[in-house]
Amino acid sequence: MEFETKNGHLIWDGCDTVALAEKFGTPLxxxxxxxxxxxxxxxxxxxxxxxDKVRVAFASKAFSTLAMLKIIQQQGFSLDVVSDGELYTAIKADFPAEQIEMNGNNKSIEELEMAIDYGVGRIIVDSLQEVDLIAAIAKEKQKVVNILFRITPEVNVTTHSFISTGQKDSKFGIPIDEEILFPQIKKAIDTPEVNFLGFHFHVGSQLFDNQAHLAAVGIALDLVKMVKERYNYVIEELNFGGGFGVRYTDADQPKPFSYFTDPMMKVVLAFCEKESYPQPAVVIEPGRSIVAEAGISLHTIGAIKELPGLRKYVSIDGGMTDNIRPGLYQAEYTGVLANQADQPATETVTVSGKACESTDILVKDIQLPKVEAGDIFATFSTGAYGYSMANNYNKLAIPAVVLTKAGKAEVIVKRQSLDQIIQNEVIPDFLQ
Ligand SMILES: Cc1ncc(COP(=O)(O)O)c(C=O)c1O
Known part of the structure; x- marks a missing residue:
């Protein structure tokens, strides 16, 4: 990993990370x-x-906070939300509703009502019950709702099976089966309360190879053609999801966005030319690739346990509560001692969290300078799915979030207090 240092300290966006840890506390x-x-x-x-006719919709699940959504809004991007909470955050950030699209494999009636009331730009249908549900709500509210179908393109992806989503045996998407998808398409075309725009897929995450995306684009275009032939219906929009890989460790070699988008657009444009088909709008939904590498986590090292000839554990003041990805799907990270960032590595240690789970290991076998209690460990590339998956296991507080810009740093999410951890708890009368 490349990083900047000054006076031995890790510098992040012009800020001294050791000073950040001192000022705002850790974990951070x-x-x-x-x-x-x-x-x-x-x-x-x-x-x-x-x-022409392309859009980016930031997948807010990667990092959804009011300040982040402001940055996305300033870019003129759209937003992908998957729950009432993500939608509410977007609305509270004054994100224009028509630029919001709602995904989710099990949207509740309340979530659909909320989305339709706010007037979101699109709902991505991801279950066989949803067209009827949307149509009924839209009828009652006298609205017409734009929809796309999330399909499972059944392509193979080269990523961890826990983050691959495009295969048939997946809880996501609607399989492209004669008896399953096509009756839904027909229904969508015939239902006046929905405006059927097109198809959506998301093949998986943390991909470095464009083959899965390209194969899925081909499958989506075959569908576009079939819909035209069968129903004389013209598709206006295709959404190719996200999934573009990022650098968590030096083993990862991420590609520029154009490595994915150029060939995908080439296939779409060639299809339109060959079939004399009007060019549909093309949307991508990157999450991780926009925020992962922009984020780091700072932790203070406490207990150190050396098992001679076996392993040296150095424990941090957080762990799977602020970054569950290593425990959840063996995600790998790397980092540095922020207060000794220019020192050569002299020992191999395992950075462990403080939660009561053996899988709460942040980085296994990392080379660091001699570690001492009080050192600050900075983990790189924790910007995506770190804060957004944070949890209160062991009643550990969710850390604060700081946004930096060229030497300036401000809190955008306050550290959770102990009172906030128990604020929704009550002791029933019969226990008093
Ligand atoms: C429908 C959909 N779109 C976009 C994304 C974002 O993926 P990534 O963060 O890998 O770009 C996901 C991730 O789960 C997703 O399910």
Whole structure:
């Protein structure tokens, strides 16, 4: 990993991370606005400005906070939400509802009502009951709702099976089966309360190879053609999901967005040319690739346990409660001692969390300078699915989040207090 140091300290977006840890406490999430904006600018330059009728919808599940959604809004991007909570956060951030699209494999009636009341731009249908549900709500509210179908394109992806989603045996999406998908398409075309726009897929996450995306684009275009032939219906929009890989460790070699988007657009444009088909709008839904590398986590090292000839554990003041990904799907990370960032590595240690689970290991066998209690461990690339998956296991508080911009740092999420952890708890009368 490349990083900047000054006076031996890790510098992040012009800020001294040791000073950040002192000022705001640890554990701490630190997000560089500069780095988020750089990713957005790459998307603007190599996708939005390069092609007609294309959009980026940030997958807010990766990092959904009021401040983050402001940054996304300033870029003119759309937003993907998957729950009432993500939708509520977007609305509270004044995100224009028509630029919001709602995903989710089991949206509740209340969530659908909320989405339709706010007037979200699109609902991505992901179950066989949903068209009827949406139509009934829309009828009652005298609205017409734009929908797409999330399909399972059944392509193979080269990523961890826990984060691959495009295969048939998946809880996500509607299989492209004659008896399953086509009756839904027919219904959508015939139902006046819904405006059937097109198809959506998301093949999986943390991908470095464009083959799965390209195969899925081909499958989606075959469907587009079939819909035209069968129903004389023209698809207006295709959504190719997210999943573009990022660098968690030096073993990861992420590709620029254009490595995925250029070939996908080439296939779409060639299809339109060959079939004399009007170009549909093309949307991508990146989450991790916009925020992962912009975020780091800072932890203070406490207990150190050396098992001679076996392993040296150094424990941090957080762990799977603020970053569950290693425990959840063996995600790998790397980091540095923020207060000795220019020192050579002299020992191999295992950085463990403080939660009561043996899988609460943040980084196994990492080379660091000699570690002492009080050192600050900075984990790289924790910007996506770190804060958003944070939890209160062991009643540990969810850390604060700080946003940095060229040397400035401000809290965008306050640290949870102990009172907040128990604020919804009550002792029933019969226990008094
Ligand atoms: C429908 C959908 N879109 C977009 C994403 C974002 O994926 P990533 O963060 O890997 O870009 C996901 C991730 O789960 C998803 O399910």
């Amino acid at each position: 999430y630190v997000f560089s606005q500069t780095m988020i904006e750089e990713k957005c600018q790459e998307l603007q330059r190599d996708f939005v400005e390069k092609y």
